[in-house]
Amino acid sequence: NAGVTQTPKFQVLKTGQSMTLQCAQDMNHNSMYWYRQDPGMGLRLIYYSASEGTTDKGEVPNGYNVSRLNKREFSLRLESAAPSQTSVYFCASSRDTEAFFGQGTRLTVV
Amino acid sequence: AQSVTQLDSHVSVSEGTPVLLRCNYSSSYSPSLFWYVQHPNKGLQLLLKYTSAATLVKGINGFEAEFKKSETSFHLTKPSAHMSDAAEYFCVVSDLTSGTYKYIFGTGTRLKVLA
Numbered sequence: 001n002a003g004v005t006q007t008p009k010f011q012v013l014k015t016g017q018s019m020t021l022q023c024a025q026d027m028n029h030n031s032m033y034w035y036r037q038d039p040g041m042g043l044r045l046i047y048y049s050a051s052e053g054t055t056d057k058g059e060v061p062n063g064y065n066v067s068r069l070n071k072r073e074f075s076l077r078l079e080s081a082a083p084s085q086t087s088v089y090f091c092a093s094s095r096d097t098e099a100f101f102g103q104g105t106r107l108t109v110v
Numbered sequence: 111a112q113s114v115t116q117l118d119s120h121v122s123v124s125e126g127t128p129v130l131l132r133c134n135y136s137s138s139y140s141p142s143l144f145w146y147v148q149h150p151n152k153g154l155q156l157l158l159k160y161t162s163a164a165t166l167v168k169g170i171n172g173f174e175a176e177f178k179k180s181e182t183s184f185h186l187t188k189p190s191a192h193m194s195d196a197a198e199y200f201c202v203v204s205d206l207t208s209g210t211y212k213y214i215f216g217t218g219t220r221l222k223v224l225a
Contacts, residue, residue, distance in 0.1 A: 031210055040119065042200060042215035043154075050210035058212070090154065093215070097142040097161050097204050099213050103153040 006102035012058040013081045021076040023091030032074035079110045112205040116216035129188040134203035142204040143184045149197045196223045
């Protein structure tokens with residue numbers, strides 16, 4: 001069972017570069033999420049998608065865009081990366097009240 | 111809005127002694143609450159969840175948590191710590207907004223287990 005799959009696992013970007021983090025789930029869940037994890041701050045919600053074709057801002061959306069390509073896939077795009085976006089990014093999907101998380105993407109912006 | 115507060119950022123215990131990780135929540139309705147564990151450089155694993163059934167919830171690896179509405183608490187316990195329990199633990203509350211669940215994380219408690 002793949003569950004929630006994120007790519008890439010690691011990435012180093014230069015300031016100003018762009019990139020897209022990919023996420024796919026095979027559990028037929030309607031809701032998907034992007035979080036970032038920073039030391040001492042837990043996980044903070046960037047964007048979420050309640051269903052295919054809908055997206056909403058979370059707690060820390062600035063500097064990010066998302067696309068819910070279909071029911072399976074939810075991507076996160078950094079248009080112009082900044083050092084403040086150095087973090088570990090987690091994608092999740094949920095059914096009812098339980099969320100399932102990917103293994104994370106460790107992003108460093110230099 | 112829902113929120114959770116993890117009262118300790120770091121907890122150290124000796125192997126074989128009890129573990130207590132504290133979590134208080136704020137919710138305008140009966141919440142769903144979770145504990146997740148994250149081992150170093152790993153993803154998040156669900157330990158247990160409370161969804162308005164039994165107030166004492168048993169999870170994996172010998173962990174359990176008790177939902178206490180009067181104290182707005184959901185503390186995580188284990189009778190006897192093992193070295194493999196060393197990890198970061200997150201208390202999470204679900205927030206139902208416009209028909210969609212969002213998951214609000216506490217800031218985490220890092221558990222250290224001493225030999």
